[in-house]
Amino acid sequence: MKKLQTTLLYLLLSIWMGVQAQDMKPVYLDNTKTMEQRVEDALSRMTLDEKVALCHAQSKFSSHGVPRLGIPEIWMSDGPHGVREEIDWDSWGAVGWTNDSCMAYPALTCLAATFNPKLSHAYGGAIGEEARYRKKDILLGPGVNIYRTPMNGRNFEYLGEDPYLASQMVVPYIQGVQQNGVSACVKHFALNNQEEWRGHINVNVSDRALHEIYLPAFKAAVEEGKVWSVMGSYNQLRGQHCCHNDLLLNKILKTDWNFDGVVVTDWGGAHDTKQAALNGLDIEMGSYTNGLTSESKFTYDDYYLAKPFLALLKNGEIPVSVLDDKARRILRLIFRTNMAVNRPFGRFVCDEHSETARRVAEEGIVLLKNDKQILPIVPGEYNRIAVIGENATRSLTKGGGSSELKVKYEISPLEGLQKMYGAGKIVYSKGYSSGPSAYGVEIPSAENQDDLFNAAIETSKNAEIVFFIGGLNKNHHQDCEGGDRLSYNLPFNQDKLIQEILKVNKNVVVVLASGNAVAMPWVNDVPAIVQSWYLGSEAGNALTNVLSGVVNPSGKLPFSFPKKLEDNGANSFGREAYPGDSINEYYKEDILVGYRWYDTKKIAPQFPFGFGLSYTTFEYGKIATDKKNYTPDETIHVSFTLKNTGKVDGAEAVQVYASQPKASVVRPVKELKAFSKVYLKADETKTVELEIKAKDMAYFDEKLQDWKLEKGEFVLSNAASAGQVKSNVKIQIK
Numbered sequence: 001m002k003k004l005q006t007t008l009l010y011l012l013l014s015i016w017m018g019v020q021a022q023d024m025k026p027v028y029l030d031n032t033k034t035m036e037q038r039v040e041d042a043l044s045r046m047t048l049d050e051k052v053a054l055c056h057a058q059s060k061f062s063s064h065g066v067p068r069l070g071i072p073e074i075w076m077s078d079g080p081h082g083v084r085e086e087i088d089w090d091s092w093g094a095v096g097w098t099n100d101s102c103m104a105y106p107a108l109t110c111l112a113a114t115f116n117p118k119l120s121h122a123y124g125g126a127i128g129e130e131a132r133y134r135k136k137d138i139l140l141g142p143g144v145n146i147y148r149t150p151m152n153g154r155n156f157e158y159l160g161e162d163p164y165l166a167s168q169m170v171v172p173y174i175q176g177v178q179q180n181g182v183s184a185c186v187k188h189f190a191l192n193n194q195e196e197w198r199g200h201i202n203v204n205v206s207d208r209a210l211h212e213i214y215l216p217a218f219k220a221a222v223e224e225g226k227v228w229s230v231m232g233s234y235n236q237l238r239g240q241h242c243c244h245n246d247l248l249l250n251k252i253l254k255t256d257w258n259f260d261g262v263v264v265t266d267w268g269g270a271h272d273t274k275q276a277a278l279n280g281l282d283i284e285m286g287s288y289t290n291g292l293t294s295e296s297k298f299t300y301d302d303y304y305l306a307k308p309f310l311a312l313l314k315n316g317e318i319p320v321s322v323l324d325d326k327a328r329r330i331l332r333l334i335f336r337t338n339m340a341v342n343r344p345f346g347r348f349v350c351d352e353h354s355e356t357a358r359r360v361a362e363e364g365i366v367l368l369k370n371d372k373q374i375l376p377i378v379p380g381e382y383n384r385i386a387v388i389g390e391n392a393t394r395s396l397t398k399g400g401g402s403s404e405l406k407v408k409y410e411i412s413p414l415e416g417l418q419k420m421y422g423a424g425k426i427v428y429s430k431g432y433s434s435g436p437s438a439y440g441v442e443i444p445s446a447e448n449q450d451d452l453f454n455a456a457i458e459t460s461k462n463a464e465i466v467f468f469i470g471g472l473n474k475n476h477h478q479d480c481e482g483g484d485r486l487s488y489n490l491p492f493n494q495d496k497l498i499q500e501i502l503k504v505n506k507n508v509v510v511v512l513a514s515g516n517a518v519a520m521p522w523v524n525d526v527p528a529i530v531q532s533w534y535l536g537s538e539a540g541n542a543l544t545n546v547l548s549g550v551v552n553p554s555g556k557l558p559f560s561f562p563k564k565l566e567d568n569g570a571n572s573f574g575r576e577a578y579p580g581d582s583i584n585e586y587y588k589e590d591i592l593v594g595y596r597w598y599d600t601k602k603i604a605p606q607f608p609f610g611f612g613l614s615y616t617t618f619e620y621g622k623i624a625t626d627k628k629n630y631t632p633d634e635t636i637h638v639s640f641t642l643k644n645t646g647k648v649d650g651a652e653a654v655q656v657y658a659s660q661p662k663a664s665v666v667r668p669v670k671e672l673k674a675f676s677k678v679y680l681k682a683d684e685t686k687t688v689e690l691e692i693k694a695k696d697m698a699y700f701d702e703k704l705q706d707w708k709l710e711k712g713e714f715v716l717s718n719a720a721s722a723g724q725v726k727s728n729v730k731i732q733i734k
């Protein structure tokens, strides 16, 4: 009995001690408490200095934690298509570690071209795992700036010209990243649609274009993707830098969209302490305190949101509640990432990641032309194959600016072709050479261009088939941050080279690596054209699988290819509309961006938005809706049949566009409202079923400052691209 009593007493004592221990655990460390309770508790323990410290960088890619409370620092890394190598504490130089060579995923234009949100989720999941393994808390991507002009040097990092496509693709990417306890950081908010004068150009854009074209992907990232951080952009909107822009950050992002996460500057994007403090910025990152101009005596403590901010708080010019709001957001981010319970551990460069990278690449490659079914070319068909063009061997994961990657491996197109067709059957000749990649400058190649040119013609003459593998690259003034393209034509004399090759060999397959549309003066003369983007580590494998028919291409263009630059909306208005006069720029094409412009102005593009061929053919049935009349709150159920009428299995990205023929305002001829990637075996038929919320056909009414759905007739069309409408159905909004 006595023994039982002692045991009981001991038991009660231990329970009591356990409870005491629990009670002693500060709330901010207690995972059983809600995040908001933990945030409030942490905040209540912090000094003014500690809170201010949270709001600015402590190194190139990290910001402060609260060391005294054991709250960790935040570590960030570029970028959208791979986790960048470790960068120095204070300079842009690489640290030189040997454990940071990553997997390069295809650039985001390729991801958009898959028209496959499931793949976007896989992509986000994989890159999120890599970021997590590398102990990053914020991955600085994805970028969703709308493709406004083919001249923008950074289009390759974004998701194309259509706000709906970009929205559908960005949401699963974010969810994939964040399921790893790593914050995605959607960028660059907003209107960073060119690199020329990006640090200050003042964008003048209508509210309508802002809300209908430039903001939807950000909105989806916040409201549906629940993104935890957003990066401001370098440029200005209506006279205020976007990293501390009252309209964009305070009103739209944090009030209208209820964003509860962190706004990070683009590096060096803050310009003023009061504006940074009051206009919605939370963490200031950068190289220097004075923008991106020069190294100086300033240290991180001299950042706008460091000592100068503290001074204004201390003298009462800025209320402490402003600081508390920032600190809350930053603490929330920390609890969501590096203090999250059950945070997975991530993984780095594994077979599964190669597989994801390759699948995205294979599904994103777009077959633009295929006369007489010259493609696919199966092994054994030809014994003398010429491969011409620098991009057959050049690393395309290097260069490009902040998205540059140090990769574990990168299979070049030439290596892929050699593996597929046999190295002995292939002769490679470079044809041109572009010089090394260097940030902010062009370094011409030292090689003799005439010799390269002539050798390529000779090689082509002796071949049965020519693969021309060219396009742009990641050099300054190509597809690269910090500058725009100088010409819509292919650089390094490639147009001439293709035309001269055609004189000695008609069997030419042109493969273009680029994140942008280019002029194609030879378009009618080459039998096959393949748009191959920047495909990352698995480039050569993916490309060759498509060229040889192992994979049936199913990518579709996420932006239009105009025949000439002046056909593009923004470029048609002259320098005032793009690139501006170095101070101001006016978005005169307004809501008519991309196919909205070509359709409405009846300008035939070279290749329309949403276009891409397959090795099989598809037959679209007539589009139907579940009924004829809808209220604005209803969902429209759309259906039609799709049949694979060819001999091989394939996938088709079907698209549904909506239009309002009679509206009280200008409306584009049609706008994408739904799409789906449909997989069909040869001869198989499926019924495609899609949903459109009636209210998503509304336009932004500037007077109301809200979305407005007019009553009356709307037309829904199923289409294989913006240029290939298959059938229409009329409905009424009552």
Ligand code: BGC
Pocket (backbone or CB within 6 Å): 078, 079, 140, 187, 266, 267, 402
């Ligand atoms: C780029 C950002 C990038 C940052 C950090 C800036 O120059 O615009 O996209 O995330 O640098 O490298």
